[in-house]
Amino acid sequence: MIKSLRGTKDILSKEIILWRFLEDTARDLFNIYGYKEIRTPIIEEAALFIKSVGPTTDIGQKEMFVFKDRGGRDIALRPEATAGVVRAYIENILGVSLGLSKFFYIGAMFRGERPQAGRQRQFHQLGVEAIGSDSPFLDAEVIALSEEYLKSAGIKDYRIKINSLGCKKDKPNITDFYKKELKGRIEELCPDCKKRIERSVLRIFDCKNNRCRAVVNSLTPIIEVICLDCQQHYKAVKDSLSEIGCNFIEDSFLARGLDYYTRTVFEITSDSLGAKDAIGAGGRYDNLVKDLGGKKDTPAIGFAFGIERLLIATDEALREKKTTSIKSDVFIATATRSSYNEAFRFLKWLREERFVSEIDYDGRSLKSQMRRAEKLGARFVVIFGEEELKKGRVVLRDMQKGEQEEVELSKAIEKIKGFL
RNA sequence: GUGGGUGUAGCUCAGCUUGGCUUAGAGCACUUGGCUGUGGCCCAAGUUGUCGGGGGUUCAAAUCCCCUCACCCACCCCA
Numbered sequence: 001m002i003k004s005l006r007g008t009k010d011i012l013s014k015e016i017i018l019w020r021f022l023e024d025t026a027r028d029l030f031n032i033y034g035y036k037e038i039r040t041p042i043i044e045e046a047a048l049f050i051k052s053v054g055p056t057t058d059i060g061q062k063e064m065f066v067f068k069d070r071g072g073r074d075i076a077l078r079p080e081a082t083a084g085v086v087r088a089y090i091e092n093i094l095g096v097s098l099g100l101s102k103f104f105y106i107g108a109m110f111r112g113e114r115p116q117a118g119r120q121r122q123f124h125q126l127g128v129e130a131i132g133s134d135s136p137f138l139d140a141e142v143i144a145l146s147e148e149y150l151k152s153a154g155i156k157d158y159r160i161k162i163n164s165l166g167c168k169k170d171k172p173n174i175t176d177f178y179k180k181e182l183k184g185r186i187e188e189l190c191p192d193c194k195k196r197i198e199r200s201v202l203r204i205f206d207c208k209n210n211r212c213r214a215v216v217n218s219l220t221p222i223i224e225v226i227c228l229d230c231q232q233h234y235k236a237v238k239d240s241l242s243e244i245g246c247n248f249i250e251d252s253f254l255a256r257g258l259d260y261y262t263r264t265v266f267e268i269t270s271d272s273l274g275a276k277d278a279i280g281a282g283g284r285y286d287n288l289v290k291d292l293g294g295k296k297d298t299p300a301i302g303f304a305f306g307i308e309r310l311l312i313a314t315d316e317a318l319r320e321k322k323t324t325s326i327k328s329d330v331f332i333a334t335a336t337r338s339s340y341n342e343a344f345r346f347l348k349w350l351r352e353e354r355f356v357s358e359i360d361y362d363g364r365s366l367k368s369q370m371r372r373a374e375k376l377g378a379r380f381v382v383i384f385g386e387e388e389l390k391k392g393r394v395v396l397r398d399m400q401k402g403e404q405e406e407v408e409l410s411k412a413i414e415k416i417k418g419f420l
Numbered sequence: 421g422u423g424g425g426u427g428u429a430g431c432u433c434a435g436c437u438u439g440g441c442u443u444a445g446a447g448c449a450c451u452u453g454g455c456u457g458u459g460g461c462c463c464a465a466g467u468u469g470u471c472g473g474g475g476g477u478u479c480a481a482a483u484c485c486c487c488u489c490a491c492c493c494a495c496c497c498c499a
Contacts, residue, residue, distance in 0.1 A: 006490075058497050062421085080499080109499080114421080116493065125499060192496080203497090257498060268499095278499060306499030335457045368451075370459040378459095385457060399459070 007113070007121025015311075018319060022310055023106050025152045026126045030104040033145050035128045038103040040084035042110075046076035052083035052288055054259025056200070063111040065121075077110035082260070082285065082302055083292070085129045090294045100132040106307075118277050118309045127282070127304030134286060134299035136236035139264045143237075144246045146268060146280060146303050154318040155310060157271040158279065160247060163254035164234035164263050166226030168287050171262070175201050177225050188215050202255035221252030230263055237264050260285040264301065270313040279313050280305035327377030329420055330357040332384065333369040339384035346382065346394075346409065353413060355420065373399065380416055 004010060011019060027037070046066045053059045065077040078084055085103055088094070094101050106126040113119060128145065130138055143160065150158050166174060178201045186194055190209040197204070205216050223234060241248055248266070256265045265283030273279065282303025289298035311319075330350055334343050343359060350357040358376055360369045366383070373381045383395040383404075394412055397404035398419070407415055 003490080063497075111498075113497070115491085116495095119498075123499070127499085208495090280499060282499095304499055309499060333458075365452075366457050367453085367455080367459080372459090374459040381459080383458070387457090395458085397458075402459085404458080 005121070007115040009120060009122075018311060018314065019307065022153055022307060022314075023126065026104065026106060026149060029145070029149055029152055030128055033102070033128075033141065035102040035104040035130075038085060038088065038105055039107065040078075040081070040088050040105070042078055042108065043075050044078055044084055044087065046074035048083050048087055048292070049076055049079055051292060052086070052258075052260050053080065057257060057259060059111060059258070063113055065110050065112055079111045080109055080258070081105050081107065081125060081127060081304060082129060082288070085302075086131065086285075086288055086292055086294075086300070089131050090289065090292060095132055095294075095298060098132075100130065100138075102128065102130045104128040118273060118306070118312055120308060124307040125304045126307060127280075127302060129300060129302035131289065131300040132298055134233075134263075134284075136233050136264075137240055139237040139284065139301055140240035140244065140246070142282065142301050142303060143241060143248065143264075143266055144244055146266075146282065146305075147246055149305070150268070153310060154315045155270065155279070155313050156315055158313070159249055159269050159271075160266060161251035161254050161269070162237070162241075162248050162264065162266040163251050164223055164226060164230055164237075165255065165261055165265055165283070166222070166230045167262055170226040170230060174222060174225050178202070178204075178219065181219055182215070185215055188212075203257070205253040205255045216253055219253070222255070223252065233263060256281060256283055260288040260291070262286045266303070268305075270309075272313045273309060277309060278306075279309040326356060327379070328358050328373075329355040329378065330380045330382060330416060331369070331373035331376060331378035332357065332359040332382050333366055333373065334360065334363075335366055335383060335385040337363055339386065339389055342389060342409070343384045346384075346412070349413060350416075353417070355416065379420065382412060 030037075046064065049064060050060045055061070059079050064079050066074055069075050085105060089101060089103075104127065106124070108122050108124050110122050112121060115121060128142065130142060143162065147158075147160060165171070179197055182189065182193075182197050182201065182204065186197065188211055189197075189204070190207065190212050193204045193207050193209070193212050196207075204212060207213065207216070223231060226234075238248075238250070251267075254265060254267055256267070261283040263284040263286060266281065267278050268280040269277070270279045280303055282301065284299065284301040286297070286299035289300060290296070332343050332347050332350075334340055347357055347359050358373075358378070360372060364372075370381065378399055381397040381399060383397060385395060388394055388406055389409075392409055393406050394409050395404050396407050396412055396415055
C-alpha cells in the first residue's frame with residue numbers, strides 16, 4: 001500500500017474548519033493593515049534560497065528538497081517564503097509601481113527534517129512582508145500586527161521577544177566580539193557549543209544547557225555591540241511598541257537562524273508547545289533585496305507563523321468549536337425504491353434553495369436512514385412513503401422536536417423555510 | 421544525522437515477561453433485527469485482522485532472536 005510520505009499529512013475535513021478559521025482570520029486582518037495577498041511558486045531555483053537563507057545554515061546545506069529539472073538546473077521546493085516574495089518583488093518591479101509594498105502569503109513550505117511534534121517536511125506558513133522602508137514605525141506595525149493576529153486567532157499564552165542584530169556592518173563585529181569572549185570561556189561550554197564558536201557563534205545563545213546559559217547571560221548584550229544608528233533604531237521600535245500597547249519582552253540574546261536578518265528580530269513562543277518551539281518569528285532584512293539583485297537599497301521586514309504550530313497552540317475550547325462539521329438541514333428518506341425519482345427531484349429543489357441536504361443512495365432500511373440523518377445532524381427528515389406519495393404528500397419530521405406531520409410535497413419546502 | 425519509545429480489527433487498547441488453554445480478544449464504531457414504514461436510550465445478532473514487513477530459532481511464535489520500515493518523543497535545526 002502506498003502511504004503518505006514521511007513528514008507529510010492529510011488534512012481531513014474535520015480539521016479543515018480550524019485551518020480555514022486561521023487562514024480567514026489572517027486574510028481579514030492583514031487586509032485591514034494594508035497587506036495584499038501574493039502567491040509565489042512553490043519551486044524556485046535552488047540558488048535563490050541558498051543566497052537568502054545562507055549557504056552555511058542547515059536549511060541551505062541539507063534541509064532543502066533539491067532536484068534537477070530536464071535542463072539540468074537545480075530546483076528547490078521553497079523552505080520559506082521570504083526569498084520568493086522578494087524575488088517576485090524585484091522581478092515584477094513592484095517597488096516602482098507601489099513604493100512601499102506590503103504582502104501577505106499563506107502556503108506550504110518544505111524542509112527535509114526529521115518529523116516530530118509541530119515539525120513536518122511539508123508544513124504551512126502564513127506571514128507578511130513589508131518591503132521598501134526602514135522606518136522603526138514599520139517594525140512596530142509588523143510586530144503589533146503579529147500580536148493582533150494571535151489575539152484574533154484565539155491564541156493564548158504567547159510571548160513576543162524582540163532584539164536587534166545590527167546592520168550589515170555590525171554583523172562581523174558581533175561575531176568577532178562573541179567569538180573572542182567565548183573562546184576565553186570555552187571550558188565552561190558544552191561540547192556542541194565548543195564547536196559552534198567557529199561555525200555559528202550566535203547559536204550558542206539558544207543552547208539549552210544550563211552552564212552554557214549561565215555563560216551567555218553574563219555576556220555583553222548584543223545591542224551594546226551594535227552601532228549607534230542601530231541602537232537608536234531599536235529604541236524607536238520599542239518606544240513605538242510601548243506607545244501602541246504591544247506586549248513585548250526584550251531578549252538581549254535572541255538571534256535568529258537565517259542569514260538575511262538585520263536589525264530588529266523577534267520571535268513568538270507559546271507555552272503550549274513546550275520550552276523551545278516558536279510558533280512564529282520575523283525580523284528585518286535590509287540587505288536581502290539588493291543581495292538578490294535589486295537595483296537599490298531596499299530595507300524590509302516580515303514575519304511568518306507556522307500554521308501547524310498555531311494549531312497546537314489554539315485554545316482547547318476554540319478547537320472544539322471549530323472542528324464540528326457542518327450539519328445537514330434536511331435528510332431525505334425513502335421508504336420504497338419506487339419513490340427515488342420523486343425524492344431526487346425534491347433533493348435538487350432543496351439544494352437549489354441552498355439547503356444542506358442529503359439522501360441515502362443504497363436502499364437501506366428506513367431505520368438506518370434515520371440513524372444516518374441523526375448522525376448528519378439533520379434538522380428535518382422528509383420521508384417519501386408509498387401511501388403518502390399517492391396523495392402527493394410526504395412526511396416532514398422535525399428531528400429536534402421529535403414531531404412529524406403529513407404535508408403536500410409542493411408545500412414542503414415552504415414549510416422547511418419557515419423553520420430554518 | 422543522533423538517542424529513546426511504540427507498531428495487534430475503522431478507532432482506543434488487552435494478550436507478549438514465563439512460546440502451546442486464542443480456531444487472535446474487549447470496548448467503541450459499523451450493519452441488521454427487536455419496532456414487517458421512523459433517529460437519539462436499551463437489548464440481541466453479525467461483519468471487519470497479511471498481530472507493521474522480511475528472515476531465523478522451535479514440533480509449535482502476536483509472544484524469543486536478527487534485519488527492515490513506519491509513526492511518536494527528545495536532540496540538532498527551525499515556523
